[in-house]
Amino acid sequence: MQALEAVTLQLRRVQRRAVDDAAQLGFHRRLTEMMRAGENPETIMTSVVHEVGDHLGVARCLIGLSEESAMGAALHQWTAADVATIPEDIELPQSLTALAMERAGDDRGLWIEDIRNDPRVDPAAAEETVRTLDCVSFGAVPVWAGTELLGWLALHSVEPHRWTAAECGLVSAVSTDLSASLLQHLHAELKARTEQTLRDVDALKRSVVTTLSHELRTPLTNIRGYLEVCAEDTYGEISDAQRSVLDLVSRNCRRLEVLVGNFVSMNTASPTERQSADPLASPTEPDLVPLAIAAEDVARSLAAHAECHGVDVALELESCNPTVSGSALDIERLMGNLLDNAVKFSPAGSMVTMRLTCDQQWARLDVIDRGPGIAPRDQRHVFRPFFRGTRAVQGEFPGSGLGLPVAKTIVEKHNGSIDLESRPGQGTRVTVTLPLARCA
Template sequence: MTPATQARVPEEVDRGALQLVAEGVTETVGFQLATISVVRTAPDGSQELEVVADAGDDATGEIIIGRRTPLASLLEEIKQAEVWGQFRFLPHEKLTERDVQNAYGWVVPDFEPIDAPDAWHPLDLLVALLHDASGVLRGTLAIDLPDNGRRPGPEQRRLLEKYAVQAARTVVTTLEREELSEQVRLAETARRIVRGASAQQDLSQVLSDCQAGLVEGFRSQGSWIQTFDEDGRGSGAVYASNGDAVELPSTLVDLAERSARRSWAEQVAVVVAGDRPVPEVLTRDEQATIVGFLDTIGISSLLFVPLGAGEECLGNLVLTRTGTSDWTELDQQAALDIGHDLGRVILNARTFQREHELVVELQALDTYKSQLISTISHELKNPLTSVRGYLELLEGSTTLGAEEQRAVQAMGRGTDRLGRVVDDLLLMSKVGDPHHRIIPVAVDLARVVGEVLDLLSVTVSTKQLAVSTDLPDAPVAALGDETEIDRLVANLVSNAVKYTPVGRAVAVKVDRDGDHVVLEVSDQGLGISEADQEHLFEEFFRSTNPAATSLPGTGLGLAIVKRIVERHDGAIDVRSTLGKGSTFTVRLPVAG
């Protein structure tokens, strides 16, 4: 007898070797029909026999390939069978009338038995149980219709036993190859999904891009992903495989979140369907709620996968199927692995979003700070102008005594210092404003250095400094804003002069290096500690060296230099040894 039930889509198994074994039985042992089946797991968790190879009758093979019968029915039927090695022979005489009527799903061949005591009867059953090395039943070899019309004799049984051993080996090898192939396919699906998702930073884009691969890789009808909004920054949304948001009942969304947390704690992916046992992470009522919802949208089963990273559950993935709820253990394990990978991707995407938000906030804060500084500086500049005017009148007065004159001079010095702070604040606001564009021109650095040193000549002479310059014979021009570059040079050279003790040296060098103009300002001054160098270009930073803080300064000079350099796509470097001096090197794009 040959098996027959309602057809289901068979797994993609390599039937070549199994077909050869079946044909060997029909051609060598002397039977007209030979059928090989493999054990599969049914949606309800029971085991079935799926026909994967058939030799003998082409018309019968086209009908039964891929069909399944309950394994329990066969095992029940052969309990009273005779044991012939791996084969079980059940003569028709042992069948009850009910067995004959039901035939346990097997097709009874239409032929007349010969007139002999050992004649083969249409209801006779001869089937080999094929086990693996661990004794697990992996398939069957069923044969029918002997050429001579007789039940097999001793010699035929020995030959059949050899083919049963070969069939068992081939079935085990084929199933292992099938499982390995499925593992490779799902692993490749996981790699493709994670690789594609990792290339994106936006969370909604991550989820949209990966779902097409999930549907294809798991051969599901569709999918959706729910992310949790614990920290107020997650999407809290449900994304469908077509990119649209899924409208799930609030009770189902809450249920999915609770189930995901349980599943993540247990590290399991579960199948939910009306014909499946209740998963441990769900109650019976919860499963009934989910199955009821699936019925309303025409889905027969779903694979529920938690998403997370570390101990944190970040969401859940749902894969759906119609027509069959046969999710394999490989499907569940591969989906759980993807749940880990996608969890990390989601966590990275959220981290990126948070960083992006922080950058936006910091940029807004920096813009506000610049606007505030600019506003305050302008508001201070007008009163300072008035104060300077009245101080000049007082300085020219002949009615003031010596003490009053000293007071006026002190106020003048304070006003000048405050004026320098206001000027630096205004310039800091200007060079820090991204909307304030540079109109680049060619600026001869050698000329600028000469003009700056002329302005500082009195100070240089007073401190008896040895100032040396190494300037090119031909003009070397930087490309940039002339006023800003002039201020850059002035700040660096004036700092070198200010912080170099009496009688020591300052050196200024201008050169060209490829596409850049290089300005180098060196001094034999106080030097800068390594700790101070880390904060040297920060606004309002003053050195921790008492000798440096005793000299007047706003703490904005080097911060302005840094911003000007950055605005001109240049670079600045400092080398300094405490007590021996410093060297500042600036590289700016060359003009022309």
């Protein structure tokens, strides 16, 4: 009979433990869903201390974050009806804080049934803690964000309390979920701040580009205007030597205009922005651009430049007369950059070829020079803004390293492709492929 009663008592204990465990599990699941739905860390921490404190029936439940944490100092607390809140600037005895830190690496945390009788706590520190917090029993579990200790999830009890394994496990599990939730919000906040910083930097960049373009183009336009007036003998007849100097100034002025245009193209994202920053930029509405006419115009505009370098430019245009949809000014800038590069790197007495062909769907532009070529180790970098190859630097060729990157930007905007083939000592071929609008 006694054996039967003992078994029955044991079964009742197991049943009560199972019921308690089920209740703790259900509470934990509900609290986890609440944390996942929390809009911000403050709301989440406030909900946690209220739910945990009320569920466990303690005197006080709080989450304290340290000043050194990524979220800054904060104290969220819940108290029972007859228990006073504690001030945010409260300081605990150093020995008690050190004891807690020793347990920070253990997810189970620090649990004290009665601080007055705990051999781990100095009696003076215990007395001060009771006087400060008006409680004698404590539990504290660390709250982490990755490898950073944010703070503690703590419980206070006015009376001595033997913390059960279920209570300790629940608070530890809640702390783990809270850590994950706070870490997620920290990442989201960092991402938002980073995106805002990038937007601010981009806005500043656009402002600088617009201002720089205006401040540089205005004097360059005036210079070119006066040069043209002087070249027409408006202020009197000029000698051949003077005309030669004016041509030199005009070429350098044009070089600066190309540099400004390339800089604007590389640093403005949309056609509208380019139009605002660069008065000579392409309009927002696409044109039908006859490539043969554009190639002839570009070759004509660079004829003096090529002649100055002692380089002949040969145009090879098929009768297909390819036309593409896009920006006429961008297409001319693309061709101008490629032809200018080819002329610049070609030795005197050589020839640069601009060849235009097409099939039923695509137009192909080849610009071929017989210059020194590009070192194999440099070829993978040539479309990177401001990159200048070894031979460009050693040969003291003028340039900004924007010609090919700008060309690539224009080609991609027109849904085309650009490739480069080069052999040291034999020259370079740049090939551009663009989709046709029509083929007449």
